[in-house]
């Protein structure tokens with residue numbers, strides 16, 4: 001199988017960590033692992049790069065982590081913390097002299113067309129970003145740079161959104177439950193990324209204990225938790241809540257696959 005890396009560009013929930021003006025010990029921490037930008041990953045073959053979700057910190061993330069091109073973008077859903085940086089694809093449009101392929105649900109495409117109306121339609125303003133939209137749905141499979149990608153549905157409260165499988169690596173964010181029809185895509189996982197917001201109940205995100213249960217049920221070799229709230233606690237103190245093959249992700253952590 002083609003080897004690839006997965007870098008966590010961001011691992012924080014929608015406000016990011018630190019939260020503006022929050023005085024809690026996590027937001028005030030000097031540990032770089034307690035600085036969590038909004039959720040996104042970069043998948044790299046060494047030559048080509050694919051990004052999952054482009055939130056409001058995208059510019060800062062791509063200044064920190066150098067990827068010479070962006071060759072494909074996947075969007076899990078249309079919430080602001082996952083799409084608000086789409087305009088900042090422009091430097092890649094200009095450098096690559098092409099529209100960037102974006103794989104997304106049709107509903108998410110409609111949202112993009114209203115958020116970024118200036119980038120679509122007949123009156124496209126010069127210098128605006130260029131997207132080549134590819135509509136996908138549950139069960140769709142395609143290949144990118146020798147990596148097999150499958151989209152599957154997870155439930156974000158009442159909202160169906162997408163998780164993605166890349167060979168034996170699985171990325172799920174913003175889920176509260178995983179429907180039965182997606183379970184067939186979640187067998188024999190090497191590394192699993194799963195959202196875990198906080199200890200307290202939340203109507204549209206897995207809590208820490210729900211995410212841990214889901215991880216035990218799916219039996220991946222390793223699980224990495226992401227989309228964390230500041231109420232989870234300081235990175236150095238929380239690892240002992242987990243089994244030996246479960247980890248809290250942090251910004252900049254890079255996994256090797258294949």
Ligand SMILES: [Zn+2]
Pocket residue numbers: 018019022023024025026027028230
């Ligand atoms: Zn805080």
Ligand SMILES: [Zn+2]
Pocket residue numbers: 077079156174
């Ligand atoms: Zn969301």
Ligand SMILES: [Zn+2]
Pocket residue numbers: 013014039079081082174227
């Ligand atoms: Zn989110």
